Structure formats: C-alpha cells, structure tokens
Amino acid sequence: MAARPRHRRRIAALAVTAALIAVPAAVGCSAVDKALDCVQTADSIADSVTDLQQAVENASNDPTQADKALDAIDKNLDKIGDKTDNADVSKAVDDLNTAVGNVRTAIKNGDGTPDITPVTDAAGELTKVCTP
Numbered sequence: 453m454a455a456r457p458r459h460r461r462r463i464a465a466l467a468v469t470a471a472l473i474a475v476p477a478a479v480g481c482s483a484v485d486k487a488l489d490c491v492q493t494a495d496s497i498a499d500s501v502t503d504l505q506q507a508v509e510n511a512s513n514d515p516t517q518a519d520k521a522l523d524a525i526d527k528n529l530d531k532i533g534d535k536t537d538n539a540d541v542s543k544a545v546d547d548l549n550t551a552v553g554n555v556r557t558a559i560k561n562g563d564g565t566p567d568i569t570p571v572t573d574a575a576g577e578l579t580k581v582c583t584p
Contacts, residue, residue, distance in 0.1 A: 489532070489535055490532060490535070490536065490538075490582035491582050491583060493528050493531050493532040493582075494532070494575075494578050494579045494582040495579070496524075496528045497525055497528045497529070497532075497548070497579075498579060500521050500524040500528065501521075501525065501568075501571055501572055501575045503517070503520075504518060504521035504522065504555075504568055504571065505568060505572070508565055508566065509565075511564045511565060515559075518559055519556075519559070522552055522555060525548070525552050525571070526549075526552060529548060529549055529552075532578075532582075533545045538581070540581040541578070541582060544574065544577045544578040544580075544581050545578065547574040547577065548571065548574035548575060548578055550570075550574075551570035551571040551574045554566075554570065555567075555570075555571055
C-alpha cells in the first residue's frame with residue numbers, strides 16, 4: 453500500500469510541474485502575439501506611408517488622398533498604441549503621431565507638397581522597434 457501514496461504524489465508533482473511549465477509558455481505566446489500584432493500594424497503603417505508619399509506627389513490631381521492616407525496611419529497608430537506596454541514602441545508611436553499632425557497642419561495651411569520625411573523616418577523607427 454505504500455506504493456500508492458508515492459504514485460499519487462508523483463502524479464501530483466508531475467501535474468504541478470506541467471502547470472508551471474505551461475504558465476510561462478502561455479505568457480510567452482502572449483508576448484509573441486503582441487510582437488506579431490506590432491509587426492503587422494507597423495507593416496500596415498508602412499503601406500499607408502507609401503500611400504501618403506504617392507498622395508503628396510499627386511496632390512494636384514486629388515488633394516483628399518493625403519488626408520485618407522493620414523487617417524489610415526492614425527487608425528493603425530491607435531491600434532498599436534492601445535496594445536503595447538513597450539516604452540520604445542510607445543515613443544515611436546508618439547513620434548509618428550507628431551509627424552502626422554505636422555503634415556496635417558501643413559496641408560491645412562495650404563502646403564500642397566508638405567515634407568513627409570519625418571513621417572517616413574518615424575514609421576521606419578516604429579518598424580525597427582516592432583521587429584522581434
């Protein structure tokens with residue numbers, strides 16, 4: 453009969469060990485999911501920055517395209533800003549928000565070809581900090 457309690461303790465110990473291994477793995481998956489979300493959103497932002505570049509180049513044909521590209525960037529920045537607790541990502545999001553705001557202001561003030569270099573640079577930085 454002494455073998456049964458030892459067997460039960462061994463099973464209990466294995467169950468506890470499995471649970472302890474599973475918790476960090478679950479947390480790790482969460483971190484991986486966040487990183488993938490960051491990368492995917494940064495990629496969407498990069499696409500929107502490309503759209504913004506094209507819109508600025510073609511501003512005389514359709515000045516509303518720049519606003520649409522800026523709106524798309526804002527939407528993606530909101531997504532990534534809400535999901536991150538990473539200081540570098542947060543800073544990159546803030547920098548990109550500032551750059552987008554500056555381009556919006558320039559367009560509203562009548563600049564048909566605003567300098568979007570700060571937007572491009574900030575988007576590049578965001579992509580860099582999101583890359584695992």
